[in-house]
Amino acid sequence: MRIVVLAGGIGGARFLRGLKQAAPEADVTVIGNTGDDIHLFGLKVCPDLDTVMYTLGGGINEEQGWGRTDESFRVKEELAAYGVGPEWFGLGDRDFATHIVRTQMLAAGYPLSAVTEALCVRWNPGVRLLPMSDDRVETHVAVEVEGERKVIHFQEYWVKLRASVAAEAVVPVGADQAKPAPGVLEAIASADVIVFPPSNPVVSVGTILAVPGIREAIAEAGVPVVGLSPIIGNAPVRGMADKVLAAVGVEATAAAVAQHYGSGLLDGWLVDTVDAGAVAEVEGAGIRCRAVPLLMTDVDATAEMARQALVLAEEVRA
Amino acid sequence: MRIVVLAGGIGGARFLRGLKQAAPEADVTVIGNTGDDIHLFGLKVCPDLDTVMYTLGGGINEEQGWGRTDESFRVKEELAAYGVGPEWFGLGDRDFATHIVRTQMLAAGYPLSAVTEALCVRWNPGVRLLPMSDDRVETHVAVEVEGERKVIHFQEYWVKLRASVAAEAVVPVGADQAKPAPGVLEAIASADVIVFPPSNPVVSVGTILAVPGIREAIAEAGVPVVGLSPIIGNAPVRGMADKVLAAVGVEATAAAVAQHYGSGLLDGWLVDTVDAGAVAEVEGAGIRCRAVPLLMTDVDATAEMARQALVLAEEVRA
Structure with missing residues (x-):
């Protein structure tokens, strides 16, 4: 079975670990969000791709969900001693090596997709990890801070401001x-199932869908497209998805997110059991819906979620 | 008193520390060798400038004479895990930060001289540190390895091969x-004394003198030019200067190095007491010469060497 997953960072990566356990024989292609990418200290940092790579490759800091395990911060401390920031972005020493290798390869002319493939040789994530695009895409957020309207990089909004102010636009x-990276459209066209994991619908999955051709390819693939709600009980399970949902005029509810994707794209949707009341609304919008436990408390629970998503896909197909 | 010093790495840096103690009120400009510079991992590394900066700024690893004190090597270990080398060049985590800042500033369009000045704001070395040039100069060495003649970067010759094969050309x-970096010719023209520390006469001082205009400016400055022999008892005190001296057809003796610089450039020369027998030969070549202890065993001994160099300069002037 060929499965294509559109993934952001922590939520997508953890879901993928469950999916690998649930479907060990599946051929999984991950289309990773690169809108979070940022240049820091002259280096190209791809937080979402790295989170997927580290999580599936066994190098992730499990507690925080991003960055490397057993990490140290000596380079960052030295940069700060030079007065060079930003200090709000936590780049560790081990993590720095990834960005140094990536930046060197990009400077040598390799596209991000080739770089990602090369990095994955070490991490052996067990999936094919593709950036959504080799072209630079950078998510910016319009905010009002102290009466002044300004546009800042997503990471500044998310990490520095911790989404503490309203996002007026994303x-x-x-x-x-x-353009979609090489292999992206081909993977979608030959997929048996396409999955939207409980990643951020605006700045993760939404950004991937914003690359011309990807949304259309998914809609036209003719295979089940199923998603898992990142909103449980009207709040994001993790992160601050509600903040960016508001910016696009979408309520932070499991049903509203499903309708935001829309029945033209989405065939099936899993909501958490606490949101069982939303099933009828989602089905009314033309999207098959089931209520199952959606907390990724451990790999087993996550694998069960993935299994339910695949079951739902087969229901849709039938 | 305005003193200009042409410096390489370890030897030059240690001499400068002695000079600062010997002449605390002097206005010292260091013209640093950049022929050792190398691009590693996409980063611009300037070993000699950094050794001067770290040594005078209190950040040097005292035992090895280069690199940072209290260093760790996590970034390098990670790069090796990606299969990215070279592994033979010991870049530590704290050191990496310097190269990251430098590379970022260079990429932003600042010349190396401005970058060096910015880095020195942190290190406050107590001297004005100028690269010999803002233009890229890279010392290459012609060698024969296993019957094959090839040209390699100086660092590969020095650090990887440890000068274990004959250098046929440098x-x-x-x-x-x-072109000399901004300020270099001006510093020489307004100097009261010019000093060649016991740095490598070929790949350190020699490289600086190879930048068109610098040798001429020194010769025409009309002030005492004094040097200290890096060769004691027919062997380099440290390093492998004999290997590269052979490549330029110069014997590894204190007298031969003085004559290699030549009386057209050099007015005074200090040899070690064990080489007192060379004094007559050097003076016969038109260069005033004195034999004094030249081992930089500690800062006090080094300060005394610097003092003797300044005394010799005054003798020459009178």
Whole structure:
């Protein structure tokens, strides 16, 4: 079975670990969000791709969900001693090596997809990890801080401000000019199932869908497209998805997110059991819906979620 | 008193520390060798400039004479885990930060001289540290390895091969097209004394002198030019200067090095007391010469060497 997953960072990566356990024989292609990418200290940092790679490769800091295990911060301390920031982005020493290798390869002319493939030779994630695009896309957020309206990088909004102010708009800058990375459209076209994991519907899955051609390819693939709600009980399970949902005028409810994707794209949707009341609304919108436990408390629970998603896909197909 | 010093790495840096103690009120400008510079992992590494900066700024690893004190090697270990080398060049985590800042500033368009000045704001070395040139100069060495003649970067010869094979030629690639960095010729023209510390006469001082305009400016400055022999008892005190001296057809003796610089450039020369027999030969070549202890065993001994160099300069002037 060929499964394509559109993944952001922590939520997507953890779901993928469950999916691998649930479907060990499946051929999984991950289309990773690169709208979170940022240049820091002259280095190209791809937080979502790295989180997937480290999580599936056994190098992730399990507690925080991003960055490397057994990490140290000596390079960062030295950069701060030079007065060079930002200090709010936690780049560890081991993590730095990834960005140094990536930046060196990009400077040598390799596209991000080739770089990602090369990095994955070490991590052996057990999936094919593709960036959504080799072209630069950078999610920017319009905010009002102390009466001043300004546009900042997503990471500044998410990590520095911790989404503490309202997002007035979320713009994946460059997405409209970006082309899907080599292999992306082919993977979608030959997929048996397409899955939206409980990643952020706006700045993760939404950014991937903003690359011209990807949404269309999914809609036209003719295979079940199923998703898992990142919203449980009207709040994001993790992260601050409600903040960016508000920016696109979508309520932070499991049903609203399903309808945001829409029945033109989405065939099936899993909501948590606490949101069982939303099933009828989602089905009313033309999307098959089931209520199952959606907390990724451990790999087994996550694998069960993935199994339910695949069951739902078969229901849709039938 | 304005003193200009042409410095390589370890020897030059240690001498400068002695000079600062010997002449605390002096206005010292260091013209640093950049022929050792190398791009590693996409980063611009300037070993000699950094050794001067760290040594005078209190950040040097005292035992090895280069690199940072209290260093760790986590980034390097990770790079090796990605299969990315070279592994033979010991870049530590704290050191990496310097190269990251430098590379970022260079990429932003600042010349190396401005970058060096910015880095020195942190280290406050107590001297004005100028790269010999803002243009790229890279010392290459022609060697024969296993019957094959090839040209390698100086660092590969020095650090990887540890000068274990004969150097057939030493070429400062790019030097003939390089321009002295801003401030270099001005510092020489307004100097009261010019000093060649016991740095490598070929790949350190020699490379600086290979930048068109610098040798001429020194010769025409009309002030005492004094040097200290890096060769004691027909062997380099440290390093492998004999290997590269052979490549330029110069014997590894204190007298031969003085004559290699030549009386057209050099006015005074200090040899070690064990080489007192060379004094007559050097003076016969038109260079005033004195035999004094030249082992930089500690800062006090080094300060005394610097003092003797300044005394010799005054003798020359009178």
